[in-house]
Amino acid sequence: MAGRIKVINDPGELVSIFHASDSDVKRKLLIDLSTSWITMPTIAEKYGQEGKRALLYLDKIKMLESQWITTGNGPEKAYHTFYNNVQINLMGTMTELADIIFATNLSEEKLEEYENQLIEMMNDTEGVFLGEASEKLGISQTFLRGIVKRSSILQIKGFKIEKVIPD
Structure with missing residues (x-):
């Protein structure tokens, strides 16, 4: 399955893409989000404050989708990358x-x-x-x-x- 493709047509969008994983924590979080659904408490526990900020940034640049899942603590919002691939097409x-x-x-x-x-x-x-x-x-x-x-x-x-x- 090819999945959804994020097409970059604006040079300014490159900044968003490069900044999405410009630290080890952001890189690991992005990889985790691309392979599974993760809740904010899990992100906070695994990645701390930097992980929470990174998640908010990824949400701001519209790289995430979310859904409610049922956990032992009740319903929680879980996040996953919206796109499977990135295509850069600009001049x-x-x-x-x-x-x-x-x-x-x-x-x-x-x-x-x-x-x-x-x-x-x-x-x-x-x-x-x-x-x-x-x-x-x-x-x-x-x-x-x-x-x-x-x-x-x-x-x-x-x-x-x-x-x-x-x-």
Whole structure:
């Protein structure tokens, strides 16, 4: 069975895919999620806080599906990868590629600085436009998209950057 295929057409999506397993914990969790259904308590026990954050990130980038299962503790939500395969099909300029690679390898501290600046720009509104944020930060929109794709607390909706609101 071929299963579902995640098709990557946008260079910014590469950041999400690479960041999904950029630590040993994330890599092992992603492998576990691709082979079985796992509940949050199991993830917390096996992988700790980093595993819980990784699960939320995978959910944010829409790599997971969930279902309720019955356990000894009653019904619990279980997670599994939505896709079995990834197909990368894109073309971009060398500048875009450089921005994507840089966003992928950005330190956690620098990522947090950008996240804080973007949240400050939102000023408790419904978000900030990509073009406006790019201009204020003095960075390309490709790099900005990479930052947001990598972030666990920000997302792109249409032409705006907004805070992630957990389910």
